[in-house]
Amino acid sequence: MSAIDKSLEVLEKVQKARRLYKGITLLFSSSTLLIALAVIIVVLLLIILLIPFIIFGEEEKMRYDPSMARWGWMEPKFIDTDGSAYVWPVPTISRITSYFGNRDIGEGAENHKGIDIADGAANTELVPIYAMAAGKIIDAGPAVGYGQVVIVEHENELLSVYGHLDWRMEVKVGDTVEKGQRIGRIGAGRVGRSTGPHLHFEIRLLGVKVNPLDYVKPPSAERYMPLELSYRPMRVDVTLKYLKSRNSALATESILQMIDRAGKEHNVDPHFLVAITGQEQSFVPANKKHADLIARNPWNVFGCWCSGKGAQLTTEESALIAAKTIVKLSQSRPAHVDPVYWLVSRDNPHGYYAEHTGWWIGVKKFYKAILEE
């Protein structure tokens, strides 16, 4: 190697070192450092802000899982795609005689892939059953182990199965059914492989039999509500429009959301609560004297908005009390009696909503109008 080559090589090394030095000084120059610092601070802030959201956001999803008998992380399953709860298939019976899982009914241990609903032969035989959600009938007839069976296909890959039914089928394959539509009756006597009349109820998710009690809840004796008055999500826009056309002081989004929450809490249709204010207070016309006070108790709970306890409530409190009262008065209704009439019937052992027995006709009229709006 010549001396020139050598010196060229040295020169190249020097230039390389210089470039490296330049790069390092740029990296540590004050402006680059500031930008890096800002990026780190923003990332840290985001993490700090997200931590409570992650923790508390998840907490709402944590619920009691009856199939596992423990608290766990579960997605809510009780709510149908239409926003209201799935319907218990036998509204008149809340008793479960056999749960999902292992059992022995005298024929050796077996894995019971559904729940049995029954309440003694007299209260069970030929009792009507209802579809837990809207769907399409994909089976209606005899099946091994099920006696007569109806299978309904719902949205979200969900099937509901109703076994040990009466042989007189009330639906056929291909029919579409509404949520809560009557689809048959519980069979009489020993039907299929069973010990007595009962509904064998199954839910299948993606073909797998899952615990129905993760989806439907038996109505507790004091919480039963007829389907026509039970909760459905408030259609805020149309109800608002309806109330505005009547110059109602209740025509605000926040009041309607309050009424929706009260209805949801007690499983009462919020539109029905609004209809009652129509009968009780003509929906509280905004230009009426004391409209602001009446709007705090347009259901006249505790007798009247005008005096005593009834005059000291907020709209939210009176909505909750009205909903709770509707539930109380809905109990013990004979099957042939109109559910709205029952609320003012003098035969109702739980009391009555209004002195005037014609009350129910007005409420029904308003209720129909709001639902059809």
Ligand SMILES: [Zn+2]
């Ligand atoms: Zn069963």
